[in-house]
Amino acid sequence: MTAKLIDRRFHNVPGKLRVSELFFDVPVDYSKPAGETLRLFARSIARKNTPIEPTDESKGGKLPWLVYLQGGPGFGCGTPQSYPWVDFILSKGYQVLFLDQRGTGLSSTITAGTLARQGDAIKQAEYLKNFRADNIVRDCEAIRNILTNDYPADQRQWSILGQSFGGFCAVTYLSKFPEGLREAFLTGGLPPLTSGPDPVYAKTYGKSTYVLFKNLHADEQTEKVKQRNEAYYDKYPEDVERVKRIMLYLHENKVKLPSGLLTPARFQQLGILFGFHGGVDTLHDIVVRVCNDLDIFGFLTLPTLATIDGNGGMDKNIIYAILHESIYCQGKSSLWSADRLRSNDPQFTITDSVPAIYFTGEMVFKDMFESYSELAELKDVAQILATTDDWPALYDEAQLAKNTVPVYAATYIEDMYVHYDLATATASKIKNTKQFITNNIYHDGLRSKSGEIMRQLFNLREDTID
Template identity: 45%
Template sequence: MSPVTAKLVSESEPYIVPGKLKVRELWFEVPLDHAKPDGKQITLFARSAVPHEKPIVEPKEPSQRPFLVFLQGGPGFGNPLPQDSPLSKYMLDRGYELLLLDYRGTGLSSTVSADTLASIGTPQEQADYLKHFRADTIVKDCEAVRRYLTKDYPPEKQKWSIFGQSFGGMTSMTYLSFAPEGLRESFITGGLAALDKGPDDVYPVTYKTVITRNKAYYKKFPGDVATVKWIASKIEELGGAKGIPLPAGGLLTVKLLMLLGINFGADGGIDKVHNLMVRMKADLDQFGRFTRATLNIIEQEVSNDEAPIYMLLHEPCWIYGPGIAGNFAADRVGKSFKEYQWLQQDWEGVSALQEDEPLYFLGEMMPEYRLDTCAELMKLKDTVRILAKYDQWPALYDLEQLARNEVPVYAACYNDMYVDSDMARVTASRIQGIKVFETNVLFHGAIRSKPDEVFRELLKLRDDTID
C-alpha cells in the first residue's frame, strides 16, 4: 500500500504578525486510519511561519526553506501562535520555515471534546475512534503532510527537522523508529521517556520524585503543612461528600486540590502553589467560603476541559506495545506509598493525618477520581474506562531501528519530575548518535521559562564538535 499524502483543503493568504513573521494557515485532510486511506477523513490544522523580509529586489521565485516542525507536549494540547513560540525567536534565523501542526484531536485539528465525541457514537465507538490518536498515528499524519508540502522540493530539501518537547519528544522517538527517512534532524527537550516501561514501571519512580518535590515545598513553606490541611478540612466541611461546585461545572474536593502538585515540576511551581494556598486561606478567613474568582483559578489550574485527551490517553501514551493496559496505574501504584494513602477509597479524611504529617500533592498522574471532578470528563467516564482496560496498543518504538539510527539527534535532559532523568539516560544510550545536554538546574518546561539556556546548548550540540 502506498503511503498517504495529505490533501490540502485550504490555505490562507500570508499575513504579517508582530515579531516580523509571515504566517500562513493551512488545513489538511488525512484518514482517521492510515491503513484505510479511503475511509473516514479528519482535519488537521497548521500554521507556518517565516521571517518577514523586504528585500530591495523581490526574488523571482519564493525560497524553499527546510521545514522545522514543533511537536507539542501533552498529550492533548494544541500549538501556540507562531509569535508566541520560542522557536520563532531562536530557530528561524537558522533558515527554517516553522510548522506548528496541531496533533489530531488537539487545537483546531478535529478537536476532541465530550460534545464532538458524542457525535461518534457509544462509549465503545468513541474509544475505538480514540485508539487512532496516539504518537504512532501522529507520525503518520506528519509524514502525510510532509509529502504534500515538499512535493515540489528538490530531493535534498524534502526531509524536515522536528523539535519535540515532553510528549513531543516521545513522539519524536516514534518518528525516529518508524519514519526516519523523512527526517533531517531531531531536537528533543524533556522527552527521553523509557522505551520499554509502561505506567506500572514508570510511576513508582515518578511518585518518589513528586514526594521529594513535596518535601521541598514544605521545607520552603513550613507553615503550609497546617494551612493545606486546614484548607482541605474546610473543603470537606463546605462541600460534604460531593464537593464544592466550581464555575465551569467541576467539583472541588480534597483530592482535586491535590492535583495542584503538577506545578512542582515547573520553574516557580512551588511558589505558585503556596500563593494559591494564601489566596484560599484569605477567602476562608474573610468570608468563610471560597470566592468565585478563587474557585475559577483553581478550576483552570487543574481542569481537563480544554484538553480531555490528557486524561483519555495519558496512560496509553506510555504503553509501548501490545499486552499492556494502563488500568489506572496512577491509583494502583500511588496507594502503595504511605504518603498517598488518601488515594484509598476508605480514607477517613484530613482528620486521619497526624498533627505534623503533611498532605502530599500529586504530580501529573491522572487517577480515576479525576472523572468525578472535571465537568468534561464526567461525560466521558465510560470511554476512559474502556481505554484504560485496552491492551492491544501497537508498538510505539522500534529498539533495533533506534540502535542503528542515522538521524542526528540533539536532546536536553533536566531535573525532571515528569520524565525521570535516570530512565532518560538509559533511553539516550539506546539511540545511536544522540548528543545530550544534561543539567540538574533546569526544569521540564525550560524551553519556555529559560529558552536562552536551552537553545544555546542544543545549537552547540548541533554546530560544535565534541572531539
C-alpha cells in the same frame, strides 16, 4: 488518499513574521485511507523581510522546515509569536510549522460532545485509539509530503523539535519514518521505553511503590514528586497546616467549580505546578488565597475558585486525561496505574498520621472522571481504554539502535515529569544521540529558559569530535 491540503491563507505579523494558516484532511485510520477523515490545522512561519540583495529563497530556493511537536498529550499550539525560541530558530534559516496534533487545538477537537457523534462508549474508545503518537507522526509524514512536494528530492527531509510528549512523538518518528527526518531536537522528551506506565510512576512517586516492582531499586530512586513537595514545604512551612485545613474543609463540604467539583484529590492535583519554574510560588499563592477566604468568609469566593479551575484544565484537554497513561502502553493495559500506586502511599491521603499531605504530579487519576463534569461523560470510555491491552508498539528499539538521524536532547535531572534515569537509559539506546544535561532547569525549560536550551542544543549540533 493519505492527506489533502484544503485551505491556505497568508498574513503578516507586523515587522516580524509571514504566517500561513493551513488546513488538511487526513484519514482517521491510515489502514483505511478511504474511510473517515480528520481536519488538521497548522500554522507555518518564516521571517518577513525585503532584502537589498536577492536571497536564495527570493531566487526560488526553499527554506528548510522545522516542525514543532507540542507537549501533552492533548494540547494544541499557541500563536507562533508566543514562543520565546522562535526568533532563534528563524535566525538559523528555518521556517517553522506549528501543528495542532489530531484532536487538539483546531485539529478536529476532541470533547465529550464531539466524541458522542461516534456512538456508544465502545465506539468512542475505538475512535480514540487513533490519537496516539503513532498516528501523530503519520500525520506529520503525510503533511511533509504535501509541503515539500516541489522541493528537490534531496531536500525533502525536515527537522523536528519535540517538547515533552512531543519528544515522545519524535522517538516514534525515528522508529517508524526516519527517512523523513533531517535531525531531531528533544527538550524534556526522551520517553521511557517501557510497555506500560507502572515503572514510570514508580520512579516519580516514591520508595513505597517499590514493593510493586522488584526490578527497581530504592537506592536509585530520586522520588521527584516527593522531592518537590518537600521543597515546597521547606520554603513555606506554614503551608503544612494550611493545606491540611483546606483538605479537611473540602472533605466536609461540597465545593463547586465552573468545571465540576473541588474535591480533596482535585486540589492535590495542583501539584502539577511543581514541574514548572515558579510553580512552588504559584501553589503557595493559591493556598494563601484559599485560607484567606476561609478566614474572612468561611467559603471560597469566585475569583479563588476560578484561579484553581484555571490551573486544572483537564476538561478542556480531553486527550490528556483519557489517553495519558496509554502513551506508555505497548501491548499492555495501564489499569489505572497512577491510582494503584497512589493508594500505596499514606502521604497522599488525608490523615493526621503524616507530617504533611503531599500534592500529586502530572498523573491522571480515576476520580478525575467524577470531579470534572466534562470527563464524567466519558467515564465508561476511560475505563475501556484503561483495560485495553492491544496497544501497538510505539518504538522500534532495533531501528533506534541503528539510527542515522542526528538527535540532540536536553535532559533535566530535576524533571518531575520525565524521569532523568529513564530518559538517559533511552538516550543510550538511540544511536547518534547527543545530550545536554543540566540540574538547574525544570520540565518547562524550553519556555522558561529558551535562550540557554536552544543555544546548548545548537552547540551540540555544530560541535565536532576532537
